[in-house]
Amino acid sequence: MxxxxxxxxxxxxxxxxxxxxxxxxxxxxxxxxxxxxxxxxxxxxxxxxxxxxxxxxxxxxxxxxxxxxxxxxxxxxxxxxxxxxxxxxxxxxxxxxxxxxxxxxxxxxxxxxxxxxxxxxxxxxxxxxxxxxxxxxxxxxxxxxxxxxxxxxxxxxxxxxxxxxxxxxxxxxxxxxxxxxxxxxxxxxxxxxxxxxxxxxxxxxxxxxxxxxxxxxxxxxxxxxxxxxxxxxxxxxxxxxxxxxxxxxxxxxxxxxxGAVVAVTSDPDVARVLVHARGRSDLAAEVLSILARHAVPMDLVARSGPHEEEFRMGFTIRRSHVSEVGPALDKAVAVHGGEVRVDSDVAKVSLIGMGLLNRPEYVARMTAALAAAGIATSWVSSSQLRASVTVPADRRVQALCLLHKEFDLSGAGTEQTVAL
CATH class of the missing domain: 3.40.1160.10 (Acetylglutamate kinase-like)
Incomplete structure (x- = not known):
């Protein structure tokens, strides 16, 4: 078959x-x-x-x-x-x-x-x-x-x-x-x-x-x-x-x-979303429910703690999904006197490998290499298989090429050396 x-x-x-x-x-x-x-x-x-x-x-x-x-x-x-x-x-x-x-x-x-x-x-x-x-x-x-x-x-x-x-x-x-x-x-x-x-x-x-x-x-x-x-x-x-x-x-x-980085990817279809509301209203469950109802995946998520004086939550979604979920988010947050800000002038670059969460030097090296080239990074996320940052949209390809060279992914020495 x-x-x-x-x-x-x-x-x-x-x-x-x-x-x-x-x-x-x-x-x-x-x-x-x-x-x-x-x-x-x-x-x-x-x-x-x-x-x-x-x-x-x-x-x-x-x-x-x-x-x-x-x-x-x-x-x-x-x-x-x-x-x-x-x-x-x-x-x-x-x-x-x-x-x-x-x-x-x-x-x-x-x-x-x-x-x-x-x-x-x-x-x-x-x-x-x-x-x-x-x-x-x-x-x-x-x-x-x-x-x-x-x-x-x-x-x-x-x-x-x-x-x-x-x-x-x-x-x-x-x-x-x-x-x-x-x-x-x-x-x-x-x-x-x-x-x-x-x-x-x-x-x-x-x-x-x-x-x-x-x-x-x-x-x-x-x-x-x-x-x-x-x-x-x-x-x-x-x-x-x-x-x-x-x-x-x-x-x-x-x-x-x-234990090594295997690949570098980039995604231009990214938007950063920041939800902000004064007071201690916890809107996280409502925001997540809206995204789930529209089947919109999120990434690079962070939120304020329960004892802070205002609610803040940030995450990335696909830019192509903003028009679909944006009105629902605006309506839900406005009830609490808050606002939703969307930055669509960003892209995401990611390292793909094994054991990245246990090796923080990879994320440090990634951000240092981008900073040295004058490429601003903002939100960062790391897991065992992927480390991602957001960069300005017009620097996406440059960041991709830079990280590919930084981690020597063209093949020189890759098959001879195995990081343990």
């Missing part, structure tokens, strides 16, 4: 579609029962979003969101049908299924659904008949029978969920990069490809800004023991294995994560 996922760039042209079909045909003829999950072709989702906005889909009402999801789902449907047709032309039996046809049940609101369960009866039926089953990513059906999309990057989550439901041991993620790197190679030319990354570390990387995998997909893979193979669809080179390190890559885990 093998599950493969192809991103939009892998299907963006007829030539790339043919190349993907040829790769799948080779796998199928090798005897593997193959399920393929696809994204919309490159640029299709953005085009559909623009069309939705022009038609009035920019409203925030439930009915607007529902119809927008109905439209966005067609991008993946087109990809799946085109790939199935190409496979049929190559003499490979194939069938395309929408998320609903594939039995993917989703809960949550339109645009940010969560996979709840998958009835694999129909997928298994096609596999037993020897057909490659091409499933649309990014979507499923709710209990009302409506199509609900999973949000940006949701096709990764779809692929891992299908792999978990079919009890597949691995899921291959094909994209336009050939693996997971020590930093974004578009900004850091000497970034090093990592042959193996532990799943828990990859989850931190994804949350902290690494775009190669969606955070929820990594978490789901770790939960169900699905090993991820990240590689390019444009070549045959080896990529990166993301897993628990119990079999292949187990020895590599100690080499890559033995």
């Amino acid at each position: 093998l599950v493969q996922k192809y991103g939009g760039s892998s299907l963006a042209s007829t030539e790339r579609l043919d190349a993907v079909a040829a790769r799948i045909a080779e796998t199928h003829r090798g005897g593997a029962s193959t399920v393929v999950v696809v994204s919309a072709r490159g640029g299709a989702t953005d085009e559909l979003l623009a069309q939705a906005a022009a038609a009035g889909g920019s409203g925030l009402g439930t009915e607007h969101l529902r119809e927008t999801d109905q439209l966005l789902a067609t991008g993946e449907c087109a990809s799946a049908a085109l790939l199935a047709l190409t496979l049929l032309r190559l003499g490979v039996p194939a069938v395309s299924l929408t998320g609903a046809q594939a039995g993917i049940a989703v809960v949550g609101k339109p645009g940010s659904g969560i996979v709840d369960r998958i009835d694999t009866t129909r997928i298994n039926g096609h596999l037993e008949q020897g057909s490659v089953t091409v499933v649309t990513g990014f979507q499923g059906r709710n209990d009302r029978g409506d199509t609900v999309t999973l949000g940006r990057g949701g096709s990764d989550t779809s692929a891992v969920a299908v792999a978990a439901a079919l009890k597949a041991r691995r899921c291959e993620i094909y994209t336009d990069v050939d693996g997971v790197y020590s930093a974004d190679p578009t900004h850091v030319p000497d970034a090093r490809k990592l042959p193996f990354v532990h799943a828990s570390m990859m989850a931190e990387m994804a949350f902290a800004g690494a775009k190669v995998l969606h955070p929820r997909a990594v978490e789901l893979a770790a939960l169900h023991g699905v090993e991820l193979h990240v590689r390019t669809s444009l070549g045959t080179q080896e990529g990166t294995v993301v897993g628990q390190g119990e079999e292949e890559g187990g020895e590599m885990t100690s080499l890559e994560t033995g």
Whole structure:
């Protein structure tokens, strides 16, 4: 049993579609029962979003969101049908299924659904008949029978969920990069490809800004023991294995994560939120409830103590979530005579490694290196796997490059020295 996922760039042209079909045909003829999950072709989702906005889909009402999801789902449907047709032309039996046809049940609101369960009866039926089953990513059906999309990057989550439901041991993620790197190679030319990354570390990387995998997909893979193979669809080179390190890559885990910093990430989609109210009203529970109700994750959290004369609470959220939760926060805090201030001119840079909480010298070294370059840092957070600071948005790339060099992540000496 093998599950493969192809991103939009892998299907963006007829030539790339043919190349993907040829790769799948080779796998199928090798005897593997193959399920393929696809994204919309490159640029299709953005085009559909623009069309939705022009038609009035920019409203925030439930009915607007529902119809927008109905439209966005067609991008993946087109990809799946085109790939199935190409496979049929190559003499490979194939069938395309929408998320609903594939039995993917989703809960949550339109645009940010969560996979709840998958009835694999129909997928298994096609596999037993020897057909490659091409499933649309990014979507499923709710209990009302409506199509609900999973949000940006949701096709990764779809692929891992299908792999978990079919009890597949691995899921291959094909994209336009050939693996997971020590930093974004578009900004850091000497970034090093990592042959193996532990799943828990990859989850931190994804949350902290690494775009190669969606955070929820990594978490789901770790939960169900699905090993991820990240590689390019444009070549045959080896990529990166993301897993628990119990079999292949187990020895590599100690080499890559033995107390050292493994990667540096940056995230431009960040806003700092400061909640302030006079008096001893404790608004923390109310603030957290608002964020939870809107499914908005927070990071770098601090708050005032119970005996102080005023309430203060600071945290970071995604800048793209401010318009969603901002009005609710303003309304809740105004009742107590307080205010909410949002600073969107920031970014987050993070060190990813193992044992960072027990090694405070890493955070000290990170902040010292940034200060020496005149890059102001503000809020700091540290855990065993990640240390993050906020920096001015226009210094993000500079900070990323500086820290990659500071911690010697380009490869020189990394494989020869293991910090114990």
